[in-house]
Amino acid sequence: MKLFDLHGDVALVTGAGSGIGQAIAIGLAEAGADIACFGHASKGGLDETAHRISALGRKALVLTGTVTSETDLAVAIERTETELGALTIAVNNAGVAAAEPAETLSLEKWQKLYDVNVNGVFLSCQAEARTMLTRRKGSIINIASMSGSIVNRGLTQAHYNSSKAAVIHMSKSLAMEWADRGLRVNIISPGYTLTPMNKRPEVADQVRIFERDTPMGRMAAPEEMVGPTVFLASRASSFVTGIDLIVDGGFVCW
Template identity: 40%
Template structure:
């Protein structure tokens, strides 16, 4: 690192290429905008093709270079194709944001095993599949930044909703992050995660539409020291920081952005 480069320049992603899974909506979409605004070319990968194309139109309208990739990240072959598509279009992949995920509330004793497997495949297995393919490209370049979306639920068992599978898979993301960070540090690949607290997105809005969800909101707010849910904008700075050279000495770590929830 050149100590003479001004600090804000070290946050720049100019000339870098980024891939964001689950990039078509919510937190992932916010990450796409943040990385693009910081200068990166952005590949928006999502199982929802139409939404991915809409996100790409938004990015292009801001003058960014972007492409949409319709990918189911739980499919190992599709993940390989997704990463190769970025490399064949832009020649490299510097930043991989493994963000696609979903939540589910279920009483543990009533939870069908098939549902457990579905959530685990997306929230944990797919993070591994994406990181593995991204790392192959980054290892060749001797440099890369992987950012996984975990959750405050990786750290605590938040209440009153019952979500043992979500909590367990997100805790898995944290330890996968640490394990890959240690294994790949000699290759120049940094692996970190971001743990959002309750954030206003489609995922949460859907849950809050249910009668159970409606009754939860006041109880959640009561437990957030900042007294409000996060907006996607509250998380964007962390993604740029972890993607940029300014954080090159950081690996295997997690940034919790939860309005203080985990302080209790």
């Protein structure tokens, strides 16, 4: 359908080297967009993502840096616009996860996680908006988590949960601030997802619990975040801003 057609769009995806970010970058290319793949050089995977995008006949640009650096983000957006065209879609997926009992959690670990998950998302939105607002056109999609709305049973992750709650409310605040200037901001909150981190043998027992506790009886595949992203990026959601789209197999209903 033309409502979901992204031909002529240019998207920047952070954390595009693996998991949900990689799936979304490739999925947006399948819908017709050219993609700037941004990520940390040491984590790898960006070249593979770009290769798969190019195989679809779309343009791909690899950009290395960190979302905690205003300079890295500014350079990435400048290169995106120079080499691919005007930025119209941004998916801020880069983030880190961790678990530790609150009573032993150090301030250093708390701040390190917040630096990426909250500061990094804000800095990304800020940099993207500076160019999108000049054209009064754009869609920013921030990847949060159902953990921003609920507390996961059996997991001690007050820092992670609260960081994702911050992303959700920050995104709604930005959506309202920019709503009358042509820029939409929305959130996707995945439930338990079978990313490479959850495929490790040492977490097999935990994965079975995740599957048991999800009403649909399984974890999501990273590719199942593509449809919601394309919807929020495209004209199909032209009157949608400030929503938290929870994609969790029904988990938060229980």
